[in-house]
Amino acid sequence: MKLTRLLKGSVGPRANDSRFLLDVHTRAIPGRTRMRHYSDGEEVDLVIVGAGAGGSVLAQRLARRGWKIVILEAGPFWDPDADWVSDEAGSHQLYWTEPRVIGGEDPIELGKNNSGRGVGGSMVHYAGYAPRFHPSDFATRTRDGVGADWPISYDALKPHYDEVERELPVAGQDWPWGDPHSYPHSPHPITGAAARIWQGARELDIAMRVGPVAIVNGTFGNRPHCIYRGYCLQGCKVNAKGSPYVSHLPDALEHGVEVRAQSMAAAVEIDDPSGRATGVRYISEGSDEHRVQRARAVAVCGYSIETPRLLLQSTSRRHPDGLGNGSDQVGRYVMVQGASQSAGRFPEEVRMYKAPPPEVSSEQYYETDERRGFARGFSIQTVSPLPIGWAEHVLADGHWGRALREYMRDYNHWATVGVLNELLPHPDNRVTLADEKDRWGLPVARMDYNLSDNDKRNMAYSTQVIKDILRAAGAQDVLTIQRFAHLVGGARMGTSADESVVDADHRVWGTPNVYLCDGSVCPTQGSANPALTIMALASRLADRLSTGAAVGGAADHRSVAA
Amino acid sequence: MSRRDVRRPDHLPNLRPGRQPPEPDWLPRQRRGVTPQMIGRYPDYDVFAAEASWDEETRSVVKQRLSAHGPLRFFTHEEEPALRAFCDVTTAQDAEPRIPLAEMVDAKFADGKLDGYRYDDMPEDGETWRRVLRGLDEQARTAGADGFAALPVVEQEQMIEAFAHGELSGGAFEELNVTRAWSVCMRAILSEFYSHPWAWNEIGFGGPAYPRGYMRLGQGVEVLEPFERPGATDRDPARETGDAA
Secondary structure (H helix, E strand, O other): OOHHHHOOOOOOOOOOOHHHHOOOOOOOOHHHHHOOOOOOOOOEOEEEEOOOHHHHHHHHHHHHOOOOEEEEOOOOOOOHHHHOOOOOHHHHHHEOOOOOEEEOOOOOOOHHHOOEOOOOHHHHOOOOEOOOOOHHHHEHHHHHOOOOEOOOOHHHHHHHHHHHHHHOOOEOOOEOOOOOEOOOEOOOOOOHHHHHHHHHHHHOOOOOEEOOEOEOOOOEOOEOOOOOOOOHHHOOOOOOEOOHHHHOHHHHHHOOOEEEOOEEEEEEEEEOOOOEEEEEEEEEOOOOOEEEEEEOOEEEOOHHHHHHHHHHHOOOOOOOOOOOOOOOOOOOOOEEEEOOEEEEEOOOOOOOOOOOOOOEEEOOOOOOOHHHOOOOOEEEEEEOOOHHHHHHHHHHOOOOHHHHHHHHHOHHHEEEEEEEEOOOOOOOOEEEEEEEEOOOOOEEEEEEOOOOHHHHHHHHHHHHHHHHHHHHOOOOOEEEEOOEEEEEOOOOEOOOOOOOOEOOOOEEOOOOOEEEOOHHHOOOOOOOOOHHHHHHHHHHHHHHHHOOOOOOOOOOOOOOOO | OOOOOOOOOOOOHHHOHHHOOOOHHHOOEOOOOOOHHHEOOOOOOOHHHHHHHEOHHHHHHHHHHHHOOOOOOOOOOOOHHHHHHHHHHHOOOOOOOOOOHHHHHHHHHHOOOOOOOEEOOOOOHHHHHHHHHHHHHHHHHHOOOOOHHHOOHHHHHHHHHHHHOOOOOOHHHHHOOHHHHHHHHHHHHHHHHOOOHHHHHHHOOOOOOOEOOOOOOOOOHHHOOOOOOOOOOOOOHHHHHOOOO
C-alpha cells in the first residue's frame, strides 16, 4: 500500500496552523480579539483589498515571512455562530448585493449567484467543489485555437495546488483527469440522490468520481467532521467546509495581519512623479470620510467585478483612464461558466437537501473533442437545490401557480445534476463603470455579456448529456434550467501590456508595486470551479514576492515578450 | 377522493394535458403541521417538531416569518389589491391559511433589500413591481373590471399566463421589458414563499439542520431521520394503525 494512501486524512499542511488556531467550541476566529492594528499613516509592507480566496492566502503566506499587512474588506468580519443561519433566505447578507448594472445580449445575474461579501469572500457561500485546472487550460490558444495561452504553465501551480489541497483540506477519490492526483482526505459518503445520478452516468459509460470537495472528512485540528446538513451555500456554521475564513485567516492573524472589515476601497493612490502606489484610499462603513492606508505595495484582490472597478476608479495624471488601463484592457475578457442544471424525478424519495450539494463529478468532457462540434468542453457535477433554488428551477421550466405548487410538493423525489461549461474569453465581455453612483458616491460597475456560437454549442451539447444521464437513471420526468455560475477574468495576465493587465507575476503593467491576486487575472477558466486555482495563484505569487522575483524596482515596467 | 400512488409520476404537470396538475383533492388532509391551504404530501410532518435541535439564531430568523404582518409600508393603498391578487394567483393560494406573501414582498422593498444587479433596460426592482401592478390594473380595466383584483380567477390566470410568456403590452408594460419583469417579480415571490416554514411542511423539506445534521443519507422511506415523515401514499396510515389520534 502506498504511503500516501496509508496516511490519508492525517497529513496536514506544512506552514499553516489555522486548524489549530480555531476553537472546538466556537466558530469565530479566536485570534481576532488580539488582532494587530496599524494606523493609516504607518506604511505597512502590503495593503490588500479583499479578504477572499486570493487576498487571504497572499496575506497568510507573506505574514509568515515577516511582512506587515493590512487587508481592507468591504463587508463584515463574520462571527459564524451569531451571523450565519441554517436557512436559505436568511443568508442574503453573504452576497454582494450593492447596486450593479448588467447588460449585453446575455446579461449575467449577479448577487447570490456568484458574488461574496465579508471576511472569507465568496468561498463562504461556494458549494465546496475544489477541482484543479487541467494542464490544457494554460495553452488553449496553442492547443485548440481558441481562448488564450497563460504566461505560466500548470507546472508553476502544481506544488501550490498540492499545498492548498492540504490546507483546505480537499476530500475525494483519486482523480483520473487532467494531471492525475490524489487527495489528502478520503471521499465523503454520498446520498441516494447522487447515487442515482452516478448510476445513470454509468449506463452511458460516463465516468464519475466522488469529490473533490473542500470539506473535512474526519477531524482536522480543531475543525470538526462534516455533519451533512446540506447548507454549504449558506455559510458553513460547522467550520467543516474550507474557506479562507477557517483555512488561512486564523494563521494570518496569528502572524500579525490586520483585517480591517467594513472598509470600502475607493482608489489605489499613485504618486504621479514616481508612478509608485503609496496606499489605498477607503471609506469606513457608516462614515463619509475618505482615509488612506499607506503601504509599500498594493494587492487588489476584489474579484472579477470589483477589481476592474477599483482600477478604473483609480485615475491619476499618469493613468487618466484608470490604473493599468493604458491599452484599454481593464475589465475585458471577463468570463462566467455556463451552469445549466437538470433535475430528474424518481419513484422513491431521495431528499436531496441532505449532505453537501457537491458530491460526485466528472471531467470526462473537459477537453476538445472535434466530434462534438465545438472547442473545449465542460464538467458534470451533482448539485442539490434547497426549496428556493428548487422553485427557481421549476419556474424556469415554465410553471407557476398550481403547477408550480405541484412540482414543489414533489421536491423529495428529485435529484439534480449540473454542468460547468468553459465559456471562451471575449474582449467585449467587459466590466466598465456605469453613470450611476453607489451610496459612497462611487460609480457602480456595469457588466456586459454576449455568448459566442462556440459557447452556445457547448451549452446545448452538455445540457443534453445531463438530461440523458437522468433518463438513463430511470427519471420519470426531467426539468432543466439554463443558468450561469462563477466569475473569472477582467484583468488578465499575459506577456504584453497590449493584451493584458498584469504580467506573469500579477504585477500591473506600468506600475512597480501594484499586484492583482484573484480570479480576475485568469486568461481562461477551464470547466473547473475557480476557488482552488485562485488560492494556488496567490500561494505562487507569495513565493515570487518573498524571494524578490516579483518585486519591481523601475517605474517603467515594460512589456516583456515571452 | 381518488387515491394516487406517488411512486408514479401521473400528477406531474409536464406529463398531463395542458401541463396542468390534477385538482388538489387527491392530497391527504394535513393532520399535524400547518401548510398553505392545509394541503401537502406529508400529513404527519411538522418542521417545528425538530425545533429544539435548531440553533438559536436560525430559530429566531425562521420564526420571525410566522409573524409577518401589515400594514404595507412600500406598496400604496391603490397598489394593494392588485398586489394581493397577483401573489395569490402566482402561488395558487386560494384559501386560508395563506402564507402572508404580500406582506413579505412589501417588507423586502420597504427594508431596501437588493439582489445585487439590475438589467440595464429595467428600473430598480421596486419600481418594476409598481409598474407591473399598475399594468395589470390597466389591462383589467380595459377588460371592463375595476382592477386586476376584481377579475374572476380564471381571467386573472389567463392574464398571468400571458405575462409569463412576455405577451402583455400597452400602458405600464410599454415601460418594461416584460419577460424580465416577470422574472423580477417571480424571483421575489418564490424566495419569500419558500422561505416560509408552512411551505416546508407542504413539501416535506427537513428545514434547519444545525447543529443536528443528517445521519441517514440513503434513499427511500426506510432511511428517514427520526423526525422526518414519509410522503403520503395511497395507504391510509390512520386506518392501518387503528389510532386516529
